[in-house]
Amino acid sequence: MSDNYSIVRYLIYQLRPGLQLGETVLAPDGKVLLYAGTILTEKHIERLSYYNCDGVRVREFQSGVGTGFDAKQQQKKGNAEPEELVVSHEYYEADMAATVSEQETEFVSIYGNVVKALKRCFTIVRLEKHLDCELLHSIVDAVLTLSERGIGATALLHTATRSEDYLFHHSINVGILANIIGNLSGAFKPSQQRNLVLAGILHDIGKLEIPVHVLYKKGSLDEDELHMVRQHPAIAFKFFRHFKEIPESVRLGVLQHHERDDGSGYPLRTAGTKNHPIAKVLGIADVYDAMTSKKVYGEEVSPFAALDTIQADSFSGKFSPKYSTPFLHELCQTLIGRYVTLNDGSTGQLVFWNRNGKETCLIRFSDGQVIDIMNQNKLKVIKLVC
Numbered sequence: 220m221s222d223n224y225s226i227v228r229y230l231i232y233q234l235r236p237g238l239q240l241g242e243t244v245l246a247p248d249g250k251v252l253l254y255a256g257t258i259l260t261e262k263h264i265e266r267l268s269y270y271n272c273d274g275v276r277v278r279e280f281q282s283g284v285g286t287g288f289d290a291k292q293q294q295k296k297g298n299a300e301p302e303e304l305v306v307s308h309e310y311y312e313a314d315m316a317a318t319v320s321e322q323e324t325e326f327v328s329i330y331g332n333v334v335k336a337l338k339r340c341f342t343i344v345r346l347e348k349h350l351d352c353e354l355l356h357s358i359v360d361a362v363l364t365l366s367e368r369g370i371g372a373t374a375l376l377h378t379a380t381r382s383e384d385y386l387f388h389h390s391i392n393v394g395i396l397a398n399i400i401g402n403l404s405g406a407f408k409p410s411q412q413r414n415l416v417l418a419g420i421l422h423d424i425g426k427l428e429i430p431v432h433v434l435y436k437k438g439s440l441d442e443d444e445l446h447m448v449r450q451h452p453a454i455a456f457k458f459f460r461h462f463k464e465i466p467e468s469v470r471l472g473v474l475q476h477h478e479r480d481d482g483s484g485y486p487l488r489t490a491g492t493k494n495h496p497i498a499k500v501l502g503i504a505d506v507y508d509a510m511t512s513k514k515v516y517g518e519e520v521s522p523f524a525a526l527d528t529i530q531a532d533s534f535s536g537k538f539s540p541k542y543s544t545p546f547l548h549e550l551c552q553t554l555i556g557r558y559v560t561l562n563d564g565s566t567g568q569l570v571f572w573n574r575n576g577k578e579t580c581l582i583r584f585s586d587g588q589v590i591d592i593m594n595q596n597k598l599k600v601i602k603l604v605c
């Protein structure tokens with residue numbers, strides 16, 4: 220098992236015998252249906268369909284999709300019951316952890332370099348009022364590479380080092396998240412995805428014109444300061460006039476990234492279809508990263524609270540469900556298996572989470588007990604540990 224693999228989500232109808240599960244799958248009652256590492260058989264797939272799973276994560280090996288195991292080899296074993304084909308999950312979990320760790324190191328390394336490159340790019344803008352488009356495109360390429368792992372990249376954004384250079388980290392993160400949200404929505408062509416990333420990287424470039432003591436002020440801003448900060452999308456839009464290389468969709472995306480579908484945003488309070496689809500995606504990516512990042516002027520919140528906020532803003536008509544719903548769904552799935560802290564101070568593992576219909580959130584504690592915290596008044600997840 221030295222092959223490298225990535226974890227890819229498959230819908231049930233896409234599964235076939237011989238694929239290897241990339242996650243432990245639980246039944247709604249919290250019992251294990253199949254462990255991560257299981258080589259799927261027809262019976263396993265039937266079982267997953269029976270439990271109405273809408274999709275599972277599968278390991279895709281670099282040498283090609285699948286496991287390197289031949290499904291027929293499994294069948295030679297006589298179509299044994301699923302339990303007999305469950306592979307020792309400790310072995311696979313250890314193997315998976317090693318691979319993930321290698322991927323994390325690579326991600327953090329590329330991430331660190333691209334943040335430095337953006338710092339250089341923005342410094343040139345600040346000092347020389349010039350946009351180095353060649354450098355910018357190399358940053359877009361790097362961000363596309365970072366977001367290749369899909370929604371899993373969001374977990375790594377929380378582990379990537381953040382420093383006082385919040386604006387550069389945030390801009391790269393919004394580029395990554397915008398690419399992920401756009402891909403999940405299926406609404407953008409590849410060339411538009413590239414523009415989405417570019418707009419994400421540039422969305423707050425107008426803040427370079429805002430005095431630092433206002434931008435990073437601790438405590439609330441007065442009316443004049445708030446007005447000044449809220450001009451940053453318009454400042455960027457005017458700046459782009461000097462650079463024909465920046466496509467119209469990127470200019471509009473940046474100008475409107477604080478506008479909302481219900482007209483409650485700024486600077487122009489445009490609503491609905493008047494807002495460019497790129498701006499709608501940037502709005503979601505911006506809120507998610509701003510909430511989950513450590514900032515100079517405020518503490519970060521857990522991805523769980525950010526998720527609640529985006530869902531509430533989608534229900535109230537600020538965000539388009541077309542873009543927010545697939546992102547929220549995938550985000551829930553990627554948090555499964557992570558260790559979390561509850562508001563009573565206890566720590567456990569999130570083993571199952573369903574937000575459709577009656578919400579179920581199963582936490583497994585160190586004594587082996589699994590409880591649905593939705594049935595426990597006042598208990599809620601407040602922090603992601605790892």
Ligand SMILES: [Fe+2]
Nearest residue numbers: 422423476477
């Ligand atoms: Fe902004």
